[in-house]
Amino acid sequence: MRIYAGIDIGSCTTKAVVIDQEGKMVGSHVCRSGVDYQNVAREVLNIALKGRGWDDIPIVSTGYGRHSITFASGVKTEIACHARGGFAHVPRALTLVDIGGQDNKVIKLDGRGHRIEFKMNRKCAAGTGTFIEEIA
Amino acid sequence: MEERKRMEIKATQQLKDVMAHHFLELDEAAKTKSKKIAWCSSVGPAELALSLGFLVYYPENHAAMLGSTRTASDYIPVANAHGYSPDICSYLTSDIGAYLKGETPLTKAYGIQEVPRPDVLLYNTNQCREVYDWASFYAREFKVPVLGINTPRTQHQIREDVVKSVTAQLEQMVPGLEEIAGRSFDIDEFREVLAISRECSQLWEAVLDTALARPSPLTFFDDCIHMGPAVVMRGRKETNDYYRILLEELKERVNQGVGAVEGERHRFYWEGMPIWGKLRSMSGLFLRLQACVLVSTYCNSWVFPAFDPKDPFPSMARAYCSIFIGQDDNFKENYIADKVERFGLDGVLYHDAKTCPSNTNNHYGMANRLSERLGIPHLIINGDLNDLRCFSEEQTVTNIEAFVEQIEET
Numbered sequence: 121m122r123i124y125a126g127i128d129i130g131s132c133t134t135k136a137v138v139i140d141q142e143g144k145m146v147g148s149h150v151c152r153s154g155v156d157y158q159n160v161a162r163e164v165l166n167i168a169l170k171g172r173g174w175d176d177i178p179i180v181s182t183g184y185g186r187h188s189i190t191f192a193s194g195v196k197t198e199i200a201c202h203a204r205g206g207f208a209h210v211p212r213a214l215t216l217v218d219i220g221g222q223d224n225k226v227i228k229l230d231g232r233g234h235r236i237e238f239k240m241n242r243k244c245a246a247g248t249g250t251f252i253e254e255i256a
Numbered sequence: 257m258e259e260r261k262r263m264e265i266k267a268t269q270q271l272k273d274v275m276a277h278h279f280l281e282l283d284e285a286a287k288t289k290s291k292k293i294a295w296c297s298s299v300g301p302a303e304l305a306l307s308l309g310f311l312v313y314y315p316e317n318h319a320a321m322l323g324s325t326r327t328a329s330d331y332i333p334v335a336n337a338h339g340y341s342p343d344i345c346s347y348l349t350s351d352i353g354a355y356l357k358g359e360t361p362l363t364k365a366y367g368i369q370e371v372p373r374p375d376v377l378l379y380n381t382n383q384c385r386e387v388y389d390w391a392s393f394y395a396r397e398f399k400v401p402v403l404g405i406n407t408p409r410t411q412h413q414i415r416e417d418v419v420k421s422v423t424a425q426l427e428q429m430v431p432g433l434e435e436i437a438g439r440s441f442d443i444d445e446f447r448e449v450l451a452i453s454r455e456c457s458q459l460w461e462a463v464l465d466t467a468l469a470r471p472s473p474l475t476f477f478d479d480c481i482h483m484g485p486a487v488v489m490r491g492r493k494e495t496n497d498y499y500r501i502l503l504e505e506l507k508e509r510v511n512q513g514v515g516a517v518e519g520e521r522h523r524f525y526w527e528g529m530p531i532w533g534k535l536r537s538m539s540g541l542f543l544r545l546q547a548c549v550l551v552s553t554y555c556n557s558w559v560f561p562a563f564d565p566k567d568p569f570p571s572m573a574r575a576y577c578s579i580f581i582g583q584d585d586n587f588k589e590n591y592i593a594d595k596v597e598r599f600g601l602d603g604v605l606y607h608d609a610k611t612c613p614s615n616t617n618n619h620y621g622m623a624n625r626l627s628e629r630l631g632i633p634h635l636i637i638n639g640d641l642n643d644l645r646c647f648s649e650e651q652t653v654t655n656i657e658a659f660v661e662q663i664e665e666t
Contacts, residue, residue, distance in 0.1 A: 184650050184654070196661065197654050197657045197658040197661060198654070199654070199658035199661070200658060200661045200662075200665075223651055223654075234662075234665055234666060235658075235661075235662045235665065236633075237633070238658060238662070239636075240651055240654065240655055241651075242638045242648070242651075243638065243646065243647075243648040243651065
């Protein structure tokens with residue numbers, strides 16, 4: 121079975137997802153990002169892979185820490201990833217809203233899944249995950 | 257991340273010499289009183305001052321140095337404590353803050369201990385009203401006169417009554433300048449200075465137009481550095497000598513197919529002010545993405561096709577009334593559309609500068625209208641000219657990377 125991994129190293133949490141060649145999820149894990157993105161990415165991926173080796177697995181990194189790890193075979197912004205993933209589940213023109221840890225994104229896709237436009241919030245983090253955690 | 261080679265422009269060394277000479281000359285004049293010094297707003301009546309023997313210093317250029325050395329944020333709070341809001345022009349607040357603190361980046365760059373004191377302050381509100389407030393502060397500090405021009409803005413087209421008014425205001429400045437200069441105005445000397453400025457404008461435009469080539473031999477980030485002499489030394493022969501050297505080098509690059517961005521794949525327009533403290537890092541980011549930001553409103557603002565030594569006062573008035581920032585949105589949209597088509601661009605980047613609404617053009621729907629009209633996407637980058645507290649590095653990097661991804665997927 122061929123598998124593929126994606127790691128989203130966000131400002132608050134790091135997520136890893138492993139899918140098979142049919143797009144079915146076969147493993148995942150989430151944990152706090154902390155400050156050492158390389159190590160937390162390895163740890164999250166290991167847990168998501170359930171101990172399987174990863175030398176031959178294509179890995180795409182995304183999120184704020186996407187450039188901080190050395191073992192990804194590809195790097196994409198989370199905007200690209202959300203668009204691709206969102207369209208895979210809802211294959212029509214749509215608008216995605218991502219409430220992230222420190223920023224929010226709104227992404228508009230056309231009927232082919234191509235991005236027409238996207239917007240992120242400015243520097244202010246009001247309304248983002250961090251803000252919600254702080255006031256909770 | 258794949259590192260790409262940055263193509264440094266060889267003429268940059270001569271640029272450094274030209275700029276050094278400019279500041280050291282000002283410093284010497286300030287210390288020895290050998291020449292009078294006029295402070296002038298960036299699109300103010302510099303040629304008039306030069307023809308009367310003044311050396312000209314530009315506070316906005318000093319402010320840009322504060323921005324590019326990333327020291328502006330140290331000084332803005334000093335101006336804020338003095339009463340200037342953090343919402344207003346960060347050129348003004350950083351420059352006044354540096355003055356209040358008694359510091360200047362000229363010290364590290366050239367060994368100059370303080371900015372050269374003015375004998376007169378000149379302004380033109382063609383670019384914004386705030387330059388008058390800025391000049392007024394220094395007028396109170398240095399107890400020197402302020403002379404200036406009030407130019408109506410948001411023009412739909414260049415109006416003859418406006419040109420007439422500005423012409424009259426320019427002429428009315430002469431007696432006051434003569435008194436300060438201690439000499440009479442000479443129309444022939446003024447014509448000569450204007451002729452030199454016109455040639456500077458033509459050479460600078462030719463430099464910018466080398467970006468028509470694919471790949472472009474230079475980027476907007478290069479333009480921001482090399483525009484220095486056109487801003488602070490137009491009207492002087494050594495400026496034109498420098499631009500001939502630069503133009504020669506760029507033409508050679510074009511002939512050899514050498515691009516500023518290795519493997520140039522995307523070509524962009526930059527609308528708005530530079531983010532001075534991030535020129536190098538943004539240059540590196542676009543280089544990595546094989547995207548060339550090669551045309552801008554800002555750098556084209558020092559092209560003055562109207563200068564005419566045969567008709568000096570009216571032509572100077574027309575030139576300074578015609579700048580982009582003073583026109584309405586219809587004009588601006590057509591201007592940008594023309595540049596997008598001429599330079600074959602794939603997208604427009606709008607810098608939403610927190611403290612410069614005059615130079616920010618994405619607030620009233622222009623970005624969407626132009627994208628619809630031209631069929632190319634746009635991106636809005638939030639930041640500021642000098643106040644890096646208004647700029648978020650990672651959000652900007654994500655925005656720009658996602659923008660290039662979007663174009664590549666289309």
